[in-house]
Amino acid sequence: MTAILRAEGLCYSFPGGITALRDLSLTVRRGRKLAILGPNGAGKSTLFLHLNGTLRPSAGRIEVQGQPGSYSRKGLADWRKVVGLVLQDADDQLFAATVFEDVSFGPLNLGLDREAARARVEAALQALNLTDLRDRATHMLSGGQKKRAAIAGAVAMQPQILLLDEPTAGLDHRATEDLITLLERLSADGMTLVFSTHDVDLAHRLADDVALFHDGAVIAQGEATEILSNPALLAQVHLRQPLLLQIALAARAHGLLPQGAPLPDTTEGLIQLMQNWSRCV
Numbered sequence: 001m002t003a004i005l006r007a008e009g010l011c012y013s014f015p016g017g018i019t020a021l022r023d024l025s026l027t028v029r030r031g032r033k034l035a036i037l038g039p040n041g042a043g044k045s046t047l048f049l050h051l052n053g054t055l056r057p058s059a060g061r062i063e064v065q066g067q068p069g070s071y072s073r074k075g076l077a078d079w080r081k082v083v084g085l086v087l088q089d090a091d092d093q094l095f096a097a098t099v100f101e102d103v104s105f106g107p108l109n110l111g112l113d114r115e116a117a118r119a120r121v122e123a124a125l126q127a128l129n130l131t132d133l134r135d136r137a138t139h140m141l142s143g144g145q146k147k148r149a150a151i152a153g154a155v156a157m158q159p160q161i162l163l164l165d166e167p168t169a170g171l172d173h174r175a176t177e178d179l180i181t182l183l184e185r186l187s188a189d190g191m192t193l194v195f196s197t198h199d200v201d202l203a204h205r206l207a208d209d210v211a212l213f214h215d216g217a218v219i220a221q222g223e224a225t226e227i228l229s230n231p232a233l234l235a236q237v238h239l240r241q242p243l244l245l246q247i248a249l250a251a252r253a254h255g256l257l258p259q260g261a262p263l264p265d266t267t268e269g270l271i272q273l274m275q276n277w278s279r280c281v
């Protein structure tokens with residue numbers, strides 16, 4: 001499968017000398033959902049700011065759809081049409097007076113006519129359950145509502161690649177489930193998704209691929225189930241195995257699942273495997 005976005009050998013230090021990225025390489029495959037996992041301070045947010053051209057590496061390069069990212073004014077504008085970013089802290093993203101105005105800003109800036117822009121904004125507000133809050137001042141939203149408004153703004157741009165820095169942080173259960181449903185739908189429609197999270201169960205449920213970050217570099221990248229079923233690798237980045245995988249691997253060890261069976265990524269998948277296997281033993 002082709003790479004839609006690549007980071008190669010990125011190095012970056014913040015003014016003041018803190019080194020955040022150390023020879024970091026990452027491949028985002030077209031149409032996939034990639035989870036970025038790693039401990040606090042590993043460099044995940046700094047990478048996202050490189051992937052949409054906000055920060056420029058001191059060494060290394062970014063390729064967007066096979067072309068080197070261009071930092072000219074026009075190059076950055078084109079880059080951000082392709083790569084959308086939802087920042088970790090919604091306060092850094094929201095700037096317009098009301099939710100509706102904030103979500104409208106991007107589509108209007110793309111040069112869409114008012115009708116087309118409005119249709120996108122309405123769809124994004126509905127998808128994030130924000131229709132009732134459309135006229136609310138952004139500074140009067142709760143933390144979770146702000147997060148949803150920031151995501152709506154990025155979704156309304158309809159980028160080919162959407163980067164989400166800890167998208168479920170601060171969301172309640174229902175908002176999290178709604179967001180997962182939306183991300184699954186965007187993915188089914190062809191959008192490539194990259195999200196960082198500390199929630200290994202979410203990564204297991206949603207991601208096709210996983211990249212593990214440690215100290216400014218990617219120490220492993222591959223298919224989600226393969227990476228997430230390796231406890232030694234996960235321990236290096238201070239993470240546990242997803243619960244469903246722990247149960248499936250324990251069931252396999254106790255002969256309740258066949259040795260070679262694929263590991264499930266949903267509870268229903270696990271039950272199905274166990275039912276099939278119990279019919280045979």
Ligand SMILES: Nc1ncnc2c1ncn2[C@@H]1O[C@H](COP(=O)(O)OP(=O)(O)OP(=O)(O)O)[C@@H](O)[C@H]1O
Pocket residue numbers: 014015016018019020038039040041042043044045046047088
């Ligand atoms: N504006 C900044 N100025 C100086 N250093 C920074 C700045 N932002 C981040 N850093 C440092 O860069 C390193 C990487 O931070 P980054 O925010 O990218 O990590 P992260 O993996 O996203 O962490 P978390 O999981 O806590 O959000 C950390 O050591 C952090 O202290």
